[in-house]
């Protein structure tokens with residue numbers, strides 16, 4: 001919901017009265033939102049409010065109970081770059097940085113086990129972009145948490161160059177690595193025009209960077225600009241209203 005939308009920006013994802021949940025238990029009710037190119041959306045809400053369920057549904061891993069989620073052709077063709085919440089097993093993955101980054105192309109490589117020259121070049125470009133090319137031969141599990149997140153971000157960029165979905169990406173990072181990740185995401189959003197959907201409990205920081213907030217509440221939701229969110233009762237109570245927004 002950037003205020004600087006340009007005329008040829010497109011709606012990448014449109015949730016139309018989407019009821020999201022499991023079997024017949026609705027977790028998010030009648031979600032009706034449009035996600036535009038270049039939006040930077042913070043998805044916030046208490047534990048159990050449905051953030052991960054929404055992410056799974058956006059990624060196509062589960063169906064809506066009712067209503068629809070419509071994807072623009074470019075997202076259908078280009079995919080969604082996904083940065084999952086990291087588990088300890090993933091942190092210990094015994095592969096090199098380069099192998100992990102280029103594995104972002106696995107889905108688009110169809111049945112061939114080989115990467116094309118174009119894909120190899122793109123993997124190097126994405127490593128350069130995130131300043132990890134000097135780490136390319138290092139084992140992923142020997143890296144710091146912040147370096148690992150940059151590797152996963154470069155991998156997500158190989159998988160998709162329009163839309164990134166991140167689930168709690170700063171969990172476990174120290175303050176410097178947290179700011180570095182936010183700055184990298186800002187660069188991808190503002191310089192490469194990527195749309196970013198970020199689930200986060202780190203609300204204070206994410207509100208500095210995101211232009212839009214989707215707040216999930218029990219069988220209810222709010223969707224609006226960060227300024228509008230800060231002017232809700234909740235935003236005023238916990239974040240001091242609009243003046244904290246830059």
Ligand SMILES: Nc1ncnc2c1ncn2[C@@H]1O[C@H](COP(=O)(O)OP(=O)(O)OP(=O)(O)O)[C@@H](O)[C@H]1O
Nearest residue numbers: 021022025027045046047048049050051052053054
């Ligand atoms: N596989 C599942 N089957 C049935 N119910 C589930 C399943 N996964 C989650 N739920 C339920 O759906 C609701 C939303 O869970 P979800 O994990 O999406 O919340 P969340 O906002 O991501 O929480 P957190 O902040 O703790 O990560 C919860 O009531 C949860 O118990």
